[in-house]
Ligand SMILES: O=P(O)(O)OC[C@H]1O[C@H](OP(=O)(O)OP(=O)(O)O)[C@H](O)[C@@H]1O
């Protein structure tokens with residue numbers, strides 16, 4: 001299946017100069033969504049994953065589906081002010097702005113093997129902040145970071161130099 005045909009590219013959204021890579025057509029198509037999750041699942045068949053970490057908001061969709069497929073748990077990394085109970089916070093820069101991420105202080109148990117997932121790797125600011133907040137506060141093993149789409153020209157993976165990174169599609 002050509003998964004790329006289910007990505008819609010919209011120029012000048014949400015700001016002039018940005019080509020927005022939108023995976024909602026893939027989500028709306030059952031076989032395409034299933035194929036995407038199955039391809040990601042296949043990467044982790046032989047390497048046990050305890051928790052899949054999803055980054056708000058689009059990453060949640062992928063994290064929940066993949067975690068279910070792997071029999072793993074899901075942890076949410078959210079934008080500021082959305083998570084109840086005690087949290088850790090981390091500021092970061094976006095391709096089109098800046099923001100704050102939070103994670104709950106009891107999100108993981110020591111030694112858990114985790115996978116981080118998001119829909120798009122652009123500048124890498126969001127995922128680098130996610131790695132930073134996790135490494136600063138938790139004793140877990142980051143097994144891999146997966147993306148549906150990677151915007152190669154922005155070189156976001158250079159911010160993740162010491163970690164295994166995999167993207168299903170490249171632009
Ligand atoms: O690599 P970066 O330059 O950091 O950009 C990638 C991030 O940007 C988008 O999220 P956005 O903040 O737009 O939030 P959303 O998922 O809530 O729409 C995307 O889903 C990634 O999380």
Ligand SMILES: Nc1ncnc2[nH]cnc12
Pocket residue numbers: 018019020021022095120122123151
């Ligand atoms: N070009 C882009 N398309 C979709 N999501 C993004 N997040 C950051 N850059 C993006």
